[in-house]
Amino acid sequence: MGRSLRARVTNNVYMIGGFAAIAGIMFGFDIGSNSGVIGTTQYREYFDNPSDLLQGGINGALSAGCFVGALFAGFPADRYSRKFTLIAASILFVIGSVFQAAANGVPLLCVGRVLNGLSVGVTSMVVPLYQSEIAPKEIRGRIVAVQQWSITWGIMISFWIQYGAQFTDSTAAFRIPWGVQAVPAIVLLSGMWAFPHSPRWLADKGRMDEAIQVLAEIHGEGDVHHPRVQMEIQEIEAVIKFDKEQASHRYADIFKPQYTYRAFLGIVLQIWQQLTGMNIIMFYVVLLFEQAGVGDSQESTLVSSGINYVVNVVMTVPAILWVDKWGRRNTMIFGALAMSMFLWVVGGLMSQGEWYIAENGKWMMNIEDKNKSKGMVACVYLFVASFACTWGPLGWIYPAEIFPLRIRAIAVSLSTSANWLFNWILNFVVPMLMQRIRFGLYMLFAGFNFLMAVHVFIAYPETKGYTVSSQHAMWTLEEMDIVFEQNPRKKVDRAFVEAELARRTGLDHKEGSIEKTENIV
Template sequence: MSPRDGRAKTHGLVGKPLLYFTSIFVSLGVFLFGYDQGVMSGIITGQYFKDYFNQPTRAEIGTMVAILEVGAFISSLLVGKIGDIIGRRRTILYGSMVFFVGGAFQTFATGIPMMLVGRIVAGLGVGALSTIVPVYQSEISPPHNRGQLACIEFTGNICGYAASVWVDYFCSYIQSDFSWRLPLFLQCVMGALLGFGSLIICESPRWLLDHDHDEEGMVVIANLYGKGDLHNDKARQEYREIKTNVLVTRQEGERTYTDMFKRYYRRVFIAMSAQAFAQLNGINVISYYAPLVFESAGWVGRDAILMTGINGITYLLSTIPPWYLVDRWGRRPILLSGAILMIISLSAMAYFIHINISYTPALTVISVMIYNAAFGFSWGPIPWLYPPEILPLSIRAKGASLSTATNWAFNWLVGELTPVLQEAIHWRLYLMHAFFCACSFVVGKLSFFTGCTMDRLITNSS
């Protein structure tokens, strides 16, 4: 492959413009993740949806919402190996295609079984994308702003969530089944856009060098780090560092999951526990069921969806400060400060719903907004940054798969149980998640890696 061919694939973009274009575009993958998280929250409270599915019970609603995570859990375990074999770019393509099919099943669902099938299939796509996009993102990003680009990626996720809530709100004015079919159909549109876009983005240079496509890999590295100049010192240094790491890894042989736990158990624990607590901290009580939370606080019907939309905007804005702070403050201070704010806001939420006074609706909304902002600033983006950043190339895809699978497992647990627990223990549910926030504060006191390049990290001990 010639340098000219390499430039053609990036449509003339090199350096930071190429880096940010690629990062923002692949964030559409996590946009779909966020959209799918939020789209059901407004739909399940709609009268046309309830009538069409014969007034589903709380348990049936929980299953319809949470079964997406079953598909995501399965694909997140498999996609690491798949991504190593066929490449990051083609994995993104196939993930978007699967997501498109799942969205179509949901859009044209004729009953709960067909809706469940659609949610599982879409989950397979979401699980693949939510696993491979962070790996791809980390492998094209220079060390000094890898954290910033990962946080931008998370903003794409929350942008998807906020968009889904407002789509639900405006579609709630439609007086037909299109009030819930249209929001679900938009999944297909976005899946198609990502699929077509995956045909024009560059492949991961680390994957190319690992598969001995050295010339093509050098072109991509030059375009990303050397402004298109194959003789740029920075680009050639990056090439040598990646290739050396690839050769060392190859000499050691492919690492199994057993090897991964034996040699890198501490890093794997950090990656998995961060994702587990990101869910146990209660975010999907709000993401999946915010209208139900607001209804329990006194908001009624469409007003509950409107409050969810306003909260979504706050949530989105809160993800922007980490762009500038994550590589300055470090990971741990952000996690610890976020945990403290979430403990306070969840406890306040429980208290206000419990006392049930005239100000409860407004105070609950404020508490939810503070909670979402704290999560969006801290435990939202940072856990996605750790796995590809702290795991060496030999186990990076496997480790990212395992940590993402942990996220989906706990995601399913929270999504499945929340409607039932809301009905059974009411305001105490938020105290339970405040307790887990306190636990995450303790885990956050662990010593984390910061400021080291990904390909030098392999030389450190576990």
């Protein structure tokens, strides 16, 4: 009760998760600024009207860096901590943003985007990992969902910054948005020092006293003797001891039979998130609306595109508030089916337009019936809304909570790198596909969304937990290992999980042994 204001702020679980999520704003800033910049006259003239292939390469430079960053982020996250890895990635992002803002040609621009990508790849893997290990089980999904919300805020804010900058009749039209990207990275770099390490990382490194203190601060009002703190630290310590006695502690463990299924779920889920088509809409919505003849000027097209980003921000809020009540599995199935339906309509309406080759040699479309044009725009907005409250946050939540501590970092790293690999592929080919198959592109992604709904229904277990007691609605990260050792595609009895965890750790985990936590939720 006597803790200082600073301690209350830096040890509040919402503040910790929210501040770490500033890394998402960094990624969002890049998407929002670049998606608008590529549609401006200043950008096209300065970089000599990049071809579809070159533009795909410029956009894909970020995703290529993200793939490498995410793939190798597991080692520093385990070795040097989640916290210090985020700080190092922030420094890298500042350097990359400076390079982009100072670009005198495509080569330096791509170098800056690769550096930013390396940073985003690291943070996109480490932030959900850090958040999931800090958060109480009851609100784990909510805290990790803030990462996606911060991405949407970054996209929206930077897009409107870019919208204002386009009215400058100089290269500042794109240098200002690219330079402003460094601001959230500087904030994260400066402030992250004040926040705690992951208690599970500290415990895994044998720094148990520090782990207890962190848990006391974030879950027990500073009281190390708080029942919840004592139960949680004993559970973590006992599970780590069990792991070290019964299993190895190598990254190669991820290829063992009991973990390959989980690795498959995490990797494919991240691939599916890309194949929803959402990031393509985010990157190329300006080109989409331009191709479809939405708006009668560059400014009106950009405004229509900007509304897209506002929808993305607003519709992520329901997921933050209720994802821990909705569960993971049904939310993903519903979201995939809704996105599939709206993309089918977008493709169908675009197929009704009159296609022609413009003076710049690119396919453009004219829809005489403006109601069809408005319907297409509305379905794009509804598609974005469907993604924002389902697959947007779930793509980060699910992989971060299904692996045991000893391989969690490398497993999440592999899952996230798969996301960025497909992001790079799509960014590279989509500008060409927009010209070659035109409206068929949206029907292709509609098909992907339907397939992912089927796949989730068949293969993905619910990780929210099963119980009628609200304070025990979630599995802890330690219990999740036992859940997956059973048949995870069927309902797993909580009493069995508690008994098995008690057998392994020697602790009593019966319901009611930990104080209720409504004050946290």
